[in-house]
Amino acid sequence: MVTTRPTLQGTFGMASSTHWLASQTALAVLEDGGNAFDAAVAAGFVLQVVEPHLNGPAGEVPVLVAPGDGRPVRVLCGQGVAPAHATPAHYTGLGLDLVPGTGPLAAAVPGAFDAWLVLLRDYGTRSLEEVLTYAIGYAENGHPAVERVGATVESVRGLFEEEWTASAALYLPGGRAPAPGALLRNPALARTWRRLLAEARAAGADREAQLEAARRAWRTGFVAEALVRAAARPTMDSSGERHAGTLDGDDLAGWEATYEDPVTLPWWHGWTVCKAAGWSQGPSLLQQLALLPDDPADWEAYGDGTRGGDGYAEPNAEQLHRLVEGVKLAMADRESWYGDAAGAATVPLDALLARPYTAARRALVGGAASYELRPGHPGGCTPRLPHHVREVASAEAAADAHRPVAAGTGEPTVGGDGVTRGDTCHVDVVDRWGNMVSATPSGGWLQSNPVVPELGFPLGTRLQMAWLEPGLPNTLTPGRRPRTTLSPSLALRDGVPVMAFGTPGGDQQDQWQLHFLVELARRPLVRGGPDLQGAIDAPAWHTEAFPGSFHPRVARPGSVTVESRVGADVVAGLRRRGHRVTVGPPWSEGRLCAVARDPGTGVLSAAANPRGAQGYAVGR
Numbered sequence: 001m002v003t004t005r006p007t008l009q010g011t012f013g014m015a016s017s018t019h020w021l022a023s024q025t026a027l028a029v030l031e032d033g034g035n036a037f038d039a040a041v042a043a044g045f046v047l048q049v050v051e052p053h054l055n056g057p058a059g060e061v062p063v064l065v066a067p068g069d070g071r072p073v074r075v076l077c078g079q080g081v082a083p084a085h086a087t088p089a090h091y092t093g094l095g096l097d098l099v100p101g102t103g104p105l106a107a108a109v110p111g112a113f114d115a116w117l118v119l120l121r122d123y124g125t126r127s128l129e130e131v132l133t134y135a136i137g138y139a140e141n142g143h144p145a146v147e148r149v150g151a152t153v154e155s156v157r158g159l160f161e162e163e164w165t166a167s168a169a170l171y172l173p174g175g176r177a178p179a180p181g182a183l184l185r186n187p188a189l190a191r192t193w194r195r196l197l198a199e200a201r202a203a204g205a206d207r208e209a210q211l212e213a214a215r216r217a218w219r220t221g222f223v224a225e226a227l228v229r230a231a232a233r234p235t236m237d238s239s240g241e242r243h244a245g246t247l248d249g250d251d252l253a254g255w256e257a258t259y260e261d262p263v264t265l266p267w268w269h270g271w272t273v274c275k276a277a278g279w280s281q282g283p284s285l286l287q288q289l290a291l292l293p294d295d296p297a298d299w300e301a302y303g304d305g306t307r308g309g310d311g312y313a314e315p316n317a318e319q320l321h322r323l324v325e326g327v328k329l330a331m332a333d334r335e336s337w338y339g340d341a342a343g344a345a346t347v348p349l350d351a352l353l354a355r356p357y358t359a360a361r362r363a364l365v366g367g368a369a370s371y372e373l374r375p376g377h378p379g380g381c382t383p384r385l386p387h388h389v390r391e392v393a394s395a396e397a398a399a400d401a402h403r404p405v406a407a408g409t410g411e412p413t414v415g416g417d418g419v420t421r422g423d424t425c426h427v428d429v430v431d432r433w434g435n436m437v438s439a440t441p442s443g444g445w446l447q448s449n450p451v452v453p454e455l456g457f458p459l460g461t462r463l464q465m466a467w468l469e470p471g472l473p474n475t476l477t478p479g480r481r482p483r484t485t486l487s488p489s490l491a492l493r494d495g496v497p498v499m500a501f502g503t504p505g506g507d508q509q510d511q512w513q514l515h516f517l518v519e520l521a522r523r524p525l526v527r528g529g530p531d532l533q534g535a536i537d538a539p540a541w542h543t544e545a546f547p548g549s550f551h552p553r554v555a556r557p558g559s560v561t562v563e564s565r566v567g568a569d570v571v572a573g574l575r576r577r578g579h580r581v582t583v584g585p586p587w588s589e590g591r592l593c594a595v596a597r598d599p600g601t602g603v604l605s606a607a608a609n610p611r612g613a614q615g616y617a618v619g620r
Helices: 020-031 036-050 088-092 112-123 128-141 147-155 157-162 165-171 187-201 207-219 222-232 249-253 283-290 296-301 317-337 355-362 387-399 506-522 532-537 568-576
Strands: 008-010 013-017 061-066 074-078 258-260 263-266 271-275 427-431 436-439 489-493 496-502 559-563 580-584 593-597 604-608 616-619
Touching: 008 013, 008 616, 013 020, 013 036, 013 593, 013 604, 020 036, 020 128, 020 427, 020 616, 036 061, 036 112, 036 128, 036 187, 036 427, 036 436, 061 112, 061 489, 061 496, 074 112, 112 128, 112 207, 128 187, 128 207, 147 157, 157 165, 187 207, 187 222, 207 222, 207 249, 222 249, 263 283, 271 283, 283 317, 283 355, 283 506, 296 506, 317 506, 317 568, 427 496, 427 593, 427 604, 436 489, 436 496, 496 506, 506 532, 532 593, 532 604, 559 568, 568 580, 593 616
Parallel strands: 559 580
Antiparallel strands: 008 604, 013 427, 013 616, 061 074, 061 436, 074 258, 263 271, 271 489, 427 436, 489 496, 496 593, 593 604, 604 616
16 A cells, blocks of 8 residues: 555554654653653643644643543543633624634633643653753754744734734744744743743642642733733734733633543444544534444445545545535534533533434435535424524525635634645654543644733634624633634544544544544554554545634535545546535645554554645654
């Protein structure tokens, strides 16, 4: 099987992430005696330095945790909530009908820093100084900038130079954006972390006491004070006006990362897939999997004689048609039922994943592409969609037009034209003791808000994912989480963790993970292990047939974007079924990372996405 690189195998430890420096950092921590959780935290902090256009310290991170000692899989929620004063009435009183895509009005309580430290406290073994030393080194001494950093800065150059001058000072020194390979430094961020370490050491020699001291410094100390000042400063945002945010000291002091149980679904070959609950889009992957036939042999029976290109075993036109239609049905349910406004426990996931419901939904997939947004009636309940969703779906179906998207708004991802405009981040780690972790950090990227000069990083913008219309599962609600697209995954066999995986990509994350799982399930083993790299390399696709999660919430009914490596006969077959197919560049879809462990032999595997020439897996 032709792949861009081999699936790595070993017995000591494996890491895969969206940047080679983060992957190598994770391995260095393992080599130094740390476990997978120590390694993931260190890699997460490095990602904040080397991918500042994709995540930052004031962003968010959901984490799936699988201890190797038999303790259950847990979800660590690093998604902060809406501030106490972030009410729909406040935003509509400013003349807004959507939360802006940039600026302090879109800032939730930052969640990533606290989540990383809680993970380190509860499952790790290293000190904060030991895991932060790698990120501090890259921030102080510099790291070679990847291509997209400079391109991202150029896309918001005017905003930086005219309005966000602190960001210009960091990312446009001398008026020049970072050139690919040029050393990019962030001394203010390094100073922030060194000051946090000083406050940690002042708490004494106990590791946990030091971590708690650093958490306090973030939530109530010098970091919180600087973030509150930044939020209160009127700032130009994507609405074209200057607005102050709602984040205050009480919001920061009153929130901390928490654990919860995953949502699970048994699937092919004895796998059970684990996701975060309905405050995320994670269950949409489970719904998509549940819409497939129960027996993989029945899936293979679908076909119309078309084949894919490049010798890969990707779906034929009929199978791909069914996958895309399943995405539409799952995402329609996401729009109608997912959210945290009344608490994530109110999302009817049991009903949405029940066999009678999924069987009825599966029957809706016909021979032609659907152009409708069709949420279901789980438990006999009536779905409700936001007015904006109905208006956008109707307008886009009639005009098939993209609304203009302001530079810097939304979550960086791959567009409907197949052109990469960025992504977010991901990291997976497995160690020799069987510990496994999957995390998708994002938010607080350099184009989201002005850099806080004394800290070296900006606030995030996750509130843009919530609606201002009252009474919806995802209505903006103080103290509640905006529904997030961030969606790491774990897979079990016979109750034992066997694989951690995930991808950047906003609304496309669980589409690309669906593609990965189906590909992986259909492929023969490689040297006795799963063909992770082959499944990642296979030509991929996505649809934007539902309203996007990010400002300005556009939709493209009937759309499918495929890589040009997909066979021409598959493209023709999709078009015969009524899909509006865009053929994108050959290596443009998907940003997957994955690690795996065979519980019987202890053999570890890892692979990473070659697209963008940035993601790497390492291990031994």
